[in-house]
Amino acid sequence: TGGLHNPFSLLLLGPVTISATALSLRSTIVLCGTAIGLATGLALFHLPLITQNGGRLELPGIFIFGIWIALVIAIVFSTAYSRRVTTEIHSMADALAATQMALAREQKLTDLGGVVAAAAHELGTPLATIKLASSELWNELQDQPDLAEDAALIRDQADRCRDILRDMGRAGKDDLHLRQAPLMMVLEEAAEPHRMRGKTFTFTLGPDAGDAADQPAILRRPEVIHGLRNLMQNAVDFAATTVWVEANWSDTVISVRIFDDGTGFPPHILGRIGDPFMRRRPSDRSNARRPEYEGMGLGLFIAKTLLERSGAELRFANGPDSAPKTDTPVGAVVKVTWPREKLDAHHGETPLPTGENTRFT
Incomplete structure (x- = not known):
């Protein structure tokens, strides 16, 4: 009743907005076209x-035409905007899920190694009993070749199981040396996937670091390595030629700074870097320099989330006039700082046991 004279005609916006967040793109387009057709018919x-x-309540024709134009614009705009936001939210959820799955998989592999070692240890005793009993049976059944052959087969299979469990036990033992590494080695491990992308990595010690021989051994946590790797990937994406990774440590803190010789962060988004959907560069320039990435700001968001879970604090800034120990201008700088007790493998909150010294033969 009343068509577009009726103020409740604005409710046509409700279904199309909801469909943009819940339905497929094809269904949303069909519903938008239907809503525009209904608005035209009601006019x-x-x-x-x-x-x-x-x-009779009637408005001037020019006013009704304006209402129709406004409805069409509102339907198209609200649908497109809602669809874009929903798509990016789903992409962010997928990225976070993928990161969590990767971390969970690595944790499960570590746990599986411990289970294998425990199984190899527990099954060793019953297999030894089986081998002893089968050997005695074989000796006693020498006058019965058929039964002696079966006893020999049981003994040989017990030996085979023993060898298999021995190999499993060696593979499943938790090597304490693999759960920790020197700070610079962990940084090089994080940068390894991006070394072949045409940019130069330079690893340096900061002014407060002291001697490289005294660098701390830190825990090789998956979230730390993955978070640093994402920060280095972002630096490689926007660097002109070089990325610097600088390590510092003291009795209370461990810090890492990552520089690049790009154009730096735009000043107006420095306070929001690390939020989801916050791009470092405008989309056109970003896509030209990063054709392999969509550039939704998820890399920095995931890195910030993972590193903060490990106890780190992140700061984003534009660099000083030149890089450490060089005259090259610096663009963006990311500083990651941990309290030393959160990361130190020997003197932190969760120190690793040193284990027994084993003899090399």
């Missing part, structure tokens, strides 16, 4: 809107 064909006094 031309409708029952009269009768007031309480019996009069």
